[in-house]
Amino acid sequence: MKSNVARFWREIPQRYSIMGNKCGSCERVFFPPRESCPFCRRKSIGKMMDYKLSGKGEVVSYTIIHVAPEDFEEQVPYPIAIIKLEEGPQVTAQIVDCDIDDVKIGMKVESTFRRIQEDGYIGAIYYGYKFKPLR
Amino acid sequence: MRDVAVIGVGLTEFGELWDKSFRHLIAEAGSKAILDSGISGSDIDAMYIGSMSSGRFIGQEHVGALVADASGFSNLHIPSTRVEGACASGGLAVREGYLSIASGLNDVVVVGGIEKMNDVAGATATETLVTAADQEWEAFFGATFPGIYALIATRHMHEHGTTREQLAQVAVKNHANGALNPHAQYRREITVKQVLNSTMVAYPLSILDCSPVTDGAASIVLCAAEKAKKFTDKPVKIIGSGQASDSLALHGRRDICTLDATVHASKMAYNQAKLTAKDIDVAEVHDCFTIGEICAIEDLGFVEKGEGGKAIENKITTLDGKIPVNTSGGLKAKGHPVGATGVAQVVEIIQQLRGDADKRQVKNARIGLAHNIGGSGATCTVHVLEAM
Amino acid sequence: MADIGIVSYGANIPRLRIKIEEIAKVWGKDGGSISKGLGITEKSVPSIDQDTATISVEAARAALKRCKINPKDIGAIYIGSESHPYAVKPTGTIVGEAIGATPDLMVADYEFACKAGTAGIQSCTALVKADMIKYGLAIGADTSQAAPGDALEFSASAGGAAFIIGKDNIIATINHTLSYTTDTPDFWRRAERKYPSHGGRFTGAPAYFKHVSNCANNLMEKMGTKPTDYTYAIFHQPNGKFPTNVAKKLGFTTEQIKQGLVVPFIGNTYSGASLVGLASVLDVAKTGDRIILTSYGSGAGSDGFDITVTDGISNLARNNAPTVKEMVDDKTYIDYGTYAKITDLLYWE
Numbered sequence: 001m002k003s004n005v006a007r008f009w010r011e012i013p014q015r016y017s018i019m020g021n022k023c024g025s026c027e028r029v030f031f032p033p034r035e036s037c038p039f040c041r042r043k044s045i046g047k048m049m050d051y052k053l054s055g056k057g058e059v060v061s062y063t064i065i066h067v068a069p070e071d072f073e074e075q076v077p078y079p080i081a082i083i084k085l086e087e088g089p090q091v092t093a094q095i096v097d098c099d100i101d102d103v104k105i106g107m108k109v110e111s112t113f114r115r116i117q118e119d120g121y122i123g124a125i126y127y128g129y130k131f132k133p134l135r
Numbered sequence: 136m137r138d139v140a141v142i143g144v145g146l147t148e149f150g151e152l153w154d155k156s157f158r159h160l161i162a163e164a165g166s167k168a169i170l171d172s173g174i175s176g177s178d179i180d181a182m183y184i185g186s187m188s189s190g191r192f193i194g195q196e197h198v199g200a201l202v203a204d205a206s207g208f209s210n211l212h213i214p215s216t217r218v219e220g221a222c223a224s225g226g227l228a229v230r231e232g233y234l235s236i237a238s239g240l241n242d243v244v245v246v247g248g249i250e251k252m253n254d255v256a257g258a259t260a261t262e263t264l265v266t267a268a269d270q271e272w273e274a275f276f277g278a279t280f281p282g283i284y285a286l287i288a289t290r291h292m293h294e295h296g297t298t299r300e301q302l303a304q305v306a307v308k309n310h311a312n313g314a315l316n317p318h319a320q321y322r323r324e325i326t327v328k329q330v331l332n333s334t335m336v337a338y339p340l341s342i343l344d345c346s347p348v349t350d351g352a353a354s355i356v357l358c359a360a361e362k363a364k365k366f367t368d369k370p371v372k373i374i375g376s377g378q379a380s381d382s383l384a385l386h387g388r389r390d391i392c393t394l395d396a397t398v399h400a401s402k403m404a405y406n407q408a409k410l411t412a413k414d415i416d417v418a419e420v421h422d423c424f425t426i427g428e429i430c431a432i433e434d435l436g437f438v439e440k441g442e443g444g445k446a447i448e449n450k451i452t453t454l455d456g457k458i459p460v461n462t463s464g465g466l467k468a469k470g471h472p473v474g475a476t477g478v479a480q481v482v483e484i485i486q487q488l489r490g491d492a493d494k495r496q497v498k499n500a501r502i503g504l505a506h507n508i509g510g511s512g513a514t515c516t517v518h519v520l521e522a523m
Numbered sequence: 524m525a526d527i528g529i530v531s532y533g534a535n536i537p538r539l540r541i542k543i544e545e546i547a548k549v550w551g552k553d554g555g556s557i558s559k560g561l562g563i564t565e566k567s568v569p570s571i572d573q574d575t576a577t578i579s580v581e582a583a584r585a586a587l588k589r590c591k592i593n594p595k596d597i598g599a600i601y602i603g604s605e606s607h608p609y610a611v612k613p614t615g616t617i618v619g620e621a622i623g624a625t626p627d628l629m630v631a632d633y634e635f636a637c638k639a640g641t642a643g644i645q646s647c648t649a650l651v652k653a654d655m656i657k658y659g660l661a662i663g664a665d666t667s668q669a670a671p672g673d674a675l676e677f678s679a680s681a682g683g684a685a686f687i688i689g690k691d692n693i694i695a696t697i698n699h700t701l702s703y704t705t706d707t708p709d710f711w712r713r714a715e716r717k718y719p720s721h722g723g724r725f726t727g728a729p730a731y732f733k734h735v736s737n738c739a740n741n742l743m744e745k746m747g748t749k750p751t752d753y754t755y756a757i758f759h760q761p762n763g764k765f766p767t768n769v770a771k772k773l774g775f776t777t778e779q780i781k782q783g784l785v786v787p788f789i790g791n792t793y794s795g796a797s798l799v800g801l802a803s804v805l806d807v808a809k810t811g812d813r814i815i816l817t818s819y820g821s822g823a824g825s826d827g828f829d830i831t832v833t834d835g836i837s838n839l840a841r842n843n844a845p846t847v848k849e850m851v852d853d854k855t856y857i858d859y860g861t862y863a864k865i866t867d868l869l870y871w872e
Binding site: 016130 | 538570571572573574576577580581584608609617620621623845853855864865
């Protein structure tokens with residue numbers, strides 16, 4: 001067991017619910033949440049507000065992973081994409097629920113709740129976001 | 136700020152070096168560079184060592200001290216610092232060494248780069264390399280390091296019409312150069328067809344689009360330019376040094392198929408050298424994956440954005456092309472012992488500018504450039520050098 | 524006293540399917556006759572990244588998308604399953620966190636073979652009736668296990684449904700609920716073992732039929748109703764035959780059970796089975812429709828519910844989430860080798 005529990009527990013609101021934050025000064029949305037806004041800098045300190053993103057977005061680029069890390073070997077081949085969420089931030093995530101050949105730049109997607117990985121047979125299970133075609 | 140020169144270079148063979156340990160490799164490279172430079176141990180003011188992940192590859196941190204020790208300098212108590220910036224660790228070590236002399240603090244500095252990647256299983260090496268990416272928001276979700284570069288490639292193909300064939304031609308060119316390099320890991324030529332048919336790693340990158348896992352070390356000796364002729368009659372001056380950072384994750388970048396860190400670091404170096412991209416005669420760029428070289432020649436300003444694929448196709452960057460790139464064989468054929476790469480790139484440029492590049496020699500090479508990237512472009516160093 | 528009932532509902536069915544004939548082929552059996560005998564054509568298979576927690580979250584989120592309640596007003600979550608991802612650590616808290624119902628929340632995971640989800644509805648109903656919570660969330664979901672080569676391999680599948688229970692804005696009243704329970708070992712799984720065992724033909728008359736019939740009859744007696752009073756009848760569906768037979772025995776018609784019978788297309792989703800059937804009915808139900816639901820869980824027991832759809836159903840945004848039919852039709856087939864890999868039949872180290 002690699003015992004990363006606290007590190008992954010801390011990110012539950014981000015991984016389960018795509019909880020980001022918004023700069024109180026310029027209204028830009030960030031995911032994952034930031035301590036301060038990189039544009040407003042000190043003006044934003046203390047003004048960052050929790051903001052839940054919708055999970056809807058568009059594929060900006062993708063690849064199909066054929067050689068995967070141990071935890072993901074069973075899913076090979078799987079698509080990984082950079083998705084631009086409708087609020088602005090971009091995320092890197094797996095695309096699921098469609099054929100590999102259907103993954104295209106410009107495809108509209110929405111988030112779904114899935115198992116991401118687990119810490120072996122005895123460790124914790126980590127859930128989070130993947131994206132499926134918007135139907 | 137004083138001028139800084141390179142007065143000595145040293146390189147080990149690159150490859151799967153079962154007989155050579157981490158300590159052996161860095162000592163070999165270091166002693167070659169020191170012998171080449173004409174300095175003696177007592178001349179060394181400081182050492183800077185680039186190593187991406189000695190902790191995960193050989194279970195050893197604190198390698199600044201280890202390298203000074205392995206080189207026989209512990210009794211001289213030379214200050215020795217390990218510098219890390221993922222795959223740009225070597226380039227950062229060069230820059231740190233350079234800055235310490237340019238600032239006036241040191242006169243003679245030894246810079247080394249070392250990575251011993253084959254003492255762990257292949258899967259562990261792959262897992263270690265991906266620590267150059269964003270562990271929380273890229274790797275955690277199943278992105279691999281080749282996968283992240285593949286995301287750059289797919290977007291580049293979509294926006295600029297770059298093809299898999301053009302990517303393959305980068306590997307073909309670099310293998311042709313590597314075949315002429317006695318230190319290279321791979322000294323055999325390959326064809327575009329072989330690249331396209333090789334095992335897919337992360338679409339559109341196949342195994343022959345990817346640099347290998349390599350053991351190796353490289354070292355250079357830096358000296359204040361005003362004192363260089365005391366030690367060597369073939370000094371090469373660093374006329375420009377640049378460094379830049381960008382978001383750790385690829386998805387945080389302004390434009391997925393431009394490495395802004397390259398653009399900024401090269402501008403910094405060109406401005407300092409009072410040159411532009413047109414003045415570069417030969418360049419070593421960061422082709423950890425073939426797409427890396429395509430982006431590099433665009434972002435360094437050798438060609439317009441989006442024209443990188445055509446440039447390869449039109450053979451602009453071959454040994455006898457308009458701007459020879461990766462005459463050493465690049466990371467692809469020469470090998471990519473991560474922390475050593477940035478230093479090894481400078482070694483190749485020095486060889487070119489001294490006229491010592493043998494079969495790989497670019498005629499009349501007077502100004503050279505070394506470009507080193509960390510991760511998918513979160514760190515970049517660019518050094519411009521000129522024969523004195 | 525205000526009516527208590529269903530405020531919203533949602534379901535989730537994984538997309539992967541394997542045909543009964545594909546499984547039969549591997550074991551050298553006649554798929555056609557097995558399929559006919561069981562009344563099942565194909566079953567749903569969870570992908571490697573789906574489990575009871577992910578199915579429950581998606582079903583719960585679907586339920587929330589259809590109504591306007593604030594998830595923080597959910598005071599209790601009970602998830603019933605035979606395949607909770609952890610033996611110790613509740614699925615309910617994962618769902619609670621994922622829907623934003625934490626931290627003022629009562630949670631416990633339930634187990635009673637295939638009727639653990641309906642047991643959750645009973646608990647939520649009681650808590651709402653006692654005014655201890657404003658809304659309760661009950662979910663029945665499973666990614667059921669079956670030993671390779673065993674008869675259950677043809678039916679054990681994956682899916683689930685979620686129901687929000689409350690007093691405000693209800694779409695259907697729960698007029699009454701009761702259970703019929705005995706200690707009957709028809710089907711069980713010992714702790715630490717991967718696959719269940721069962722009593723073969725013993726799972727029929729003394730188990731499923733006895734409990735479902737008694738429960739349904741007791742409920743109708745209590746309510747003073749006859750089978751013809753109901754628009755829909757939903758029974759636990761381990762295969763296509765048991766519910767059809769028990770319906771006939773009790774006096775219900777094929778028409779009455781049709782909408783709630785999903786097992787022919789997706790297999791037996793265990794704790795999800797009768798609840799996915801209920802979701803399927805609610806997808807098309809109209810004001811005034813009366814529903815009788817009788818679940819069954821081995822061990823053994825049946826939970827019965829007498830439900831009347833109210834005009835609140837017209838305020839529910841049913842289109843905001845996929846219907847059971849849409850999810851049944853959204854499918855892609857896999858072969859047995861892929862199925863074996865996914866369901867971890869291969870020893871993997």
